[in-house]
Amino acid sequence: MKSFIPEIGCSIPRADGEAKVSGEEKYATDHYGDGLLWAGVRRAGIPHGRIRGLDAGQAKNLPGVIAILTGRDVPGTNRQGIVHKDQPVLCTDKIRHCGDPVALVLAEDRTVLAQALALITVDIEPLPGIFSIDDALRPDAPLVHEEHSGSNVLLAATVDKGNAEEAFSECDVILEETFTVPSVAHAFLETENGIAWQEPDGKIVLVVSTQAPFRDRFEISHALGIPMDRLRIIGPYLGGGFGGKDGATVQCLLVLAAIHAGGRRVKMWWSREESMAAGFKRHAVRMEYRLGAGSDGTLHALKCRLYYDTGAYAHLGGEVMALGMEHASGPYRIPHTLIEGWCVYTNNPVAGAMRGFGVAQVSFAFEGMMDRLAEKLRMDPLDLRMKNALQRGDKNGAGVTMTHSTGIVSCLEAVGSHPLWKGKEQWMAEAPPFKKRGVGVAAVFNAMGYGRGLPDSAIAKVELTAEGKIRVYCGVSDMGQGNATAFFQIAGGVLGQENDAIELVQPDTARTLPSGSASAGRTTYTYGNALIQAAEELRRRIIGRAALMILADTVDELELLPGRVKHLKSGREIPLNILASVMPPEDRICISQFIMPVARDGLETGKAFFIGFPHLLFSYAAHLAAVEMDELTGTLEVKAYLAATDAGRVLNPQSYEQQVHGAIAQGIGYALCEEIKLEEGRILTPDLATFIIPGAMDIPDMMSISVETCETSGPYGMKGAGEVGINGPLPAIAGALAQACGIRVKTAPLTAERILEAMVEQQTACERKPS
Amino acid sequence: MIIRFVLNGEETQIDCAPDRRVIDLLREDFGLTGIKEGCGSGECGTCTILVDGENRLSCLMLAVQLEGKSITTIEGLAGENRQHPLQEAFIRCGAVQCGYCSPGMILAARALLTENPEPTREQIREALSGNLCRCTGYQKIVDAVEAAARAMQKQKEKAG
Numbered sequence: 001m002k003s004f005i006p007e008i009g010c011s012i013p014r015a016d017g018e019a020k021v022s023g024e025e026k027y028a029t030d031h032y033g034d035g036l037l038w039a040g041v042r043r044a045g046i047p048h049g050r051i052r053g054l055d056a057g058q059a060k061n062l063p064g065v066i067a068i069l070t071g072r073d074v075p076g077t078n079r080q081g082i083v084h085k086d087q088p089v090l091c092t093d094k095i096r097h098c099g100d101p102v103a104l105v106l107a108e109d110r111t112v113l114a115q116a117l118a119l120i121t122v123d124i125e126p127l128p129g130i131f132s133i134d135d136a137l138r139p140d141a142p143l144v145h146e147e148h149s150g151s152n153v154l155l156a157a158t159v160d161k162g163n164a165e166e167a168f169s170e171c172d173v174i175l176e177e178t179f180t181v182p183s184v185a186h187a188f189l190e191t192e193n194g195i196a197w198q199e200p201d202g203k204i205v206l207v208v209s210t211q212a213p214f215r216d217r218f219e220i221s222h223a224l225g226i227p228m229d230r231l232r233i234i235g236p237y238l239g240g241g242f243g244g245k246d247g248a249t250v251q252c253l254l255v256l257a258a259i260h261a262g263g264r265r266v267k268m269w270w271s272r273e274e275s276m277a278a279g280f281k282r283h284a285v286r287m288e289y290r291l292g293a294g295s296d297g298t299l300h301a302l303k304c305r306l307y308y309d310t311g312a313y314a315h316l317g318g319e320v321m322a323l324g325m326e327h328a329s330g331p332y333r334i335p336h337t338l339i340e341g342w343c344v345y346t347n348n349p350v351a352g353a354m355r356g357f358g359v360a361q362v363s364f365a366f367e368g369m370m371d372r373l374a375e376k377l378r379m380d381p382l383d384l385r386m387k388n389a390l391q392r393g394d395k396n397g398a399g400v401t402m403t404h405s406t407g408i409v410s411c412l413e414a415v416g417s418h419p420l421w422k423g424k425e426q427w428m429a430e431a432p433p434f435k436k437r438g439v440g441v442a443a444v445f446n447a448m449g450y451g452r453g454l455p456d457s458a459i460a461k462v463e464l465t466a467e468g469k470i471r472v473y474c475g476v477s478d479m480g481q482g483n484a485t486a487f488f489q490i491a492g493g494v495l496g497q498e499n500d501a502i503e504l505v506q507p508d509t510a511r512t513l514p515s516g517s518a519s520a521g522r523t524t525y526t527y528g529n530a531l532i533q534a535a536e537e538l539r540r541r542i543i544g545r546a547a548l549m550i551l552a553d554t555v556d557e558l559e560l561l562p563g564r565v566k567h568l569k570s571g572r573e574i575p576l577n578i579l580a581s582v583m584p585p586e587d588r589i590c591i592s593q594f595i596m597p598v599a600r601d602g603l604e605t606g607k608a609f610f611i612g613f614p615h616l617l618f619s620y621a622a623h624l625a626a627v628e629m630d631e632l633t634g635t636l637e638v639k640a641y642l643a644a645t646d647a648g649r650v651l652n653p654q655s656y657e658q659q660v661h662g663a664i665a666q667g668i669g670y671a672l673c674e675e676i677k678l679e680e681g682r683i684l685t686p687d688l689a690t691f692i693i694p695g696a697m698d699i700p701d702m703m704s705i706s707v708e709t710c711e712t713s714g715p716y717g718m719k720g721a722g723e724v725g726i727n728g729p730l731p732a733i734a735g736a737l738a739q740a741c742g743i744r745v746k747t748a749p750l751t752a753e754r755i756l757e758a759m760v761e762q763q764t765a766c767e768r769k770p771s
Numbered sequence: 772m773i774i775r776f777v778l779n780g781e782e783t784q785i786d787c788a789p790d791r792r793v794i795d796l797l798r799e800d801f802g803l804t805g806i807k808e809g810c811g812s813g814e815c816g817t818c819t820i821l822v823d824g825e826n827r828l829s830c831l832m833l834a835v836q837l838e839g840k841s842i843t844t845i846e847g848l849a850g851e852n853r854q855h856p857l858q859e860a861f862i863r864c865g866a867v868q869c870g871y872c873s874p875g876m877i878l879a880a881r882a883l884l885t886e887n888p889e890p891t892r893e894q895i896r897e898a899l900s901g902n903l904c905r906c907t908g909y910q911k912i913v914d915a916v917e918a919a920a921r922a923m924q925k926q927k928e929k930a931g
Binding site (some may be wrong): 020025032116238239287661662666687688689 | 806815899
């Protein structure tokens with residue numbers, strides 16, 4: 001490949017591309033080592049119960065078994081959890097879901113490990129289980145966590161503005177509907193895994209597939225009682241994350257195993273089935289909506305009640321619900337809102353972060369309401385959205401003033417002027433026999449960053465190496481979204497160096513600095529801003545030191561060029577390796593911290609959230625789905641898809657489009673086929689043959705328009721592009737289905753069975769109607 | 772037992788249990804970690820290798836099935852060259868995100884292009900339908916296979 005300066009705004013090839021296509025890139029899964037041990041977990045297999053006893057005698061006697069550990073062997077608090085520390089590393093008494101871990105086994109190889117795990121018998125006294133939101137909220141419901149405030153409600157909260165109850169009396173039209181969405185799995189191809197070992201000096205090293213290496217260190221330290229300076233977490237490129245690796249999966253188990261491995265390396269790699277059972281999921285949610293508007297379509301009042309099933313442990317359940325509530329009124333101006341939420345514990349698998357964090361769910365509901373309102377008022381669905389779309393200066397549904405880039409109107413305009421929208425009537429009329437066609441739209445948004453309550457911070461570190469090259473120490477993971485490439489471009493752009501002179505160090509608590517999690521559309525925004533500051537400081541320093549060597553009168557006479565500093569007056573040059581050789585190591589490193597701004601409004605609402613509410617910055621999108629429904633089978637096929645996105649300025653058009661495409665594809669899966677089916681807390685869709693994600697035949701070619709606003713607080717004007725795109729497909733496709741055949745499905749996913757059933761109902765209703 | 776086969780162009784023999792999974796043998800004993808595992812049951816395609824040029828899932832194969840075969844993994848795809856046109860196109864067209872499916876996807880595409888050097892987009896999608904990707908939405912992967920097919924045709928014309 002020819003050398004180039006990676007610059008902002010260009011579709012430079014991914015910094016990690018070459019190593020990934022050649023098979024050289026070492027993911028966490030690809031680390032082995034001499035004398036490797038394998039660790040595995042015996043899981044409860046029962047959704048709710050009390051451990052009466054555990055017999056590992058036979059397993060222990062199996063040749064090749066090194067150790068069998070239980071909750072009693074956990075040295076620290078034995079509690080994990082990002083906000084609420086309620087999840088044991090190994091259960092000691094109570095079982096709260098089928099995937100709960102009861103014993104940890106270390107063995108010489110995977111065959112022995114499997115045998116040993118099967119030989120452990122656990123005596124569990126079953127308890128009545130909580131498998132639905134309604135079960136959980138019954139006054140006499142058994143408690144999933146006895147120690148938690150006497151109910152199964154992890155968090156109940158209200159977000160309101162104006163006076164919704166009274167405002168409904170001022171509305172010309174009021175609509176009500178209840179929507180439900182199921183739990184789904186991230187289905188990253190690299191399942192949860194890592195490798196750990198204890199160094200001779202007692203320090204423990206963990207290489208792990210993680211979105212949050214620095215938080216992992218904190219979690220492990222807390223749960224296992226190990227000082228943080230004795231832990232080193234290394235986070236290589238991930239084989240996908242999507243939120244499912246934001247939180248403890250294998251981390252504490254592996255470090256515990258390493259303590260008992262006598263310095264040998266221990267590897268844990270969850271099978272797909274284990275990942276389904278024990279890994280985090282997207283929350284299943286029930287959403288009861290009441291929307292009131294004027295006869296001209298002006299939104300006036302919204303009341304909704306949201307119920308999030310967070311499963312057996314809190315994880316980020318409260319924060320996921322907070323974001324859902326913050327977005328429950330859509331990217332619209334509604335003067336009166338009353339949004340109530342309940343996030344409840346059940347004995348279902350643990351729900352947590354997933355792309356579109358609580359927002360993908362409510363997008364189905366608020367856009368479903370907009371479609372119903374448009375139908376009721378006989379208005380064009382796009383015009384209705386445009387009429388109510390947030391603009392800068394408006395207050396959103398949570399009462400936050402939109403003081404930054406707010407591009408939803410531009411997104412809607414881009415969709416409205418597109419041939420797919422303008423030519424929709426003709427396209428629908430041309431449906432082949434036994435097919436019906438429809439075109440739907442959705443307007444969505446997604447907040448960026450952690451919100452108030454904890455600083456959304458990143459600390460960038462950049463070095464001029466002794467060899468005269470640039471090394472960026474990335475403190476935040478790249479799970480595939482391409483932030484490492486953005487950092488490569490930022491360093492290249494600011495320092496003007498060529499691609500082969502820039503090196504990226506992936507997260508490592510011993511080398512990089514805390515920069516938060518790869519999540520919340522914050523990764524490039526926060527670290528990128530910090531990196532610009534650090535790189536600019538390094539640039540000044542390089543030029544300043546060169547001035548000393550070259551005897552320049554002022555630094556203005558010097559320019560930093562690829563591999564050298566040039567004195568423009570005289571033409572003299574100093575190669576960077578020579579310059580580096582006279583700079584002491586600490587002089588060659590620049591460090592800078594950036595903290596994301598937060599909303600300044602003095603809100604009297606959302607008081608129940610102690611972190612994660614409200615947000616200041618949002619990305620926006622308007623989506624269009626053109627679908628074809630088979631009248632004989634009910635099968636829905638997405639024929640064309642358009643996304644107009646406002647994620648600020650685009651740093652790399654190719655990476656940006658990758659995020660848009662990927663989010664749409666996952667969103668189409670969420671709309672059409674993905675569903676974790678449960679029976680009394682047991683997963684009936686345990687693998688990729690039963691939990692169906694889209695394949696190459698299921699996703700159409702997609703069109704992406706970038707509505708480039710300039711987010712002045714972002715690095716070069718950018719905002720997060722990764723999340724917003726997943727919020728559009730479900731409502732846009734549901735709207736398109738209704739356009740095609742008049743069926744409004746209120747339960748996702750929109751499977752052929754569900755559609756066929758609705759068609760039969762529709763026909764029966766028609767036949768019953770007196771003519 | 773002793774198993775003899777050709778691995779990325781080199782005659783190889785190994786003494787191993789006949790029922791060892793091929794994916795484990797190649798990853799652990801030969802260090803070919805470019806082969807990924809995503810499900811262990813033939814659903815995701817990330818462990819794709821070429822067996823006598825045909826697309827096979829190494830998580831569903833046992834070591835004994837390698838006897839006398841010629842195996843290509845992602846590490847051997849480029850042969851003497853720095854990159855195979857498919858690898859080059861995957862990078863250039865943006866077909867790589869997390870990259871975990873890329874080795875399997877590229878090998879499945881290689882098998883397709885051997886059989887059908889000028890596939891349509893629909894044929895590419897069909898040929899790759901056994902390889903799951905959770906990041907890209909497949910469009911740029913289809914773009915890359917199309918681009919590689921064109922590049923390979925050009926190479927052939929030049930050589931011919």
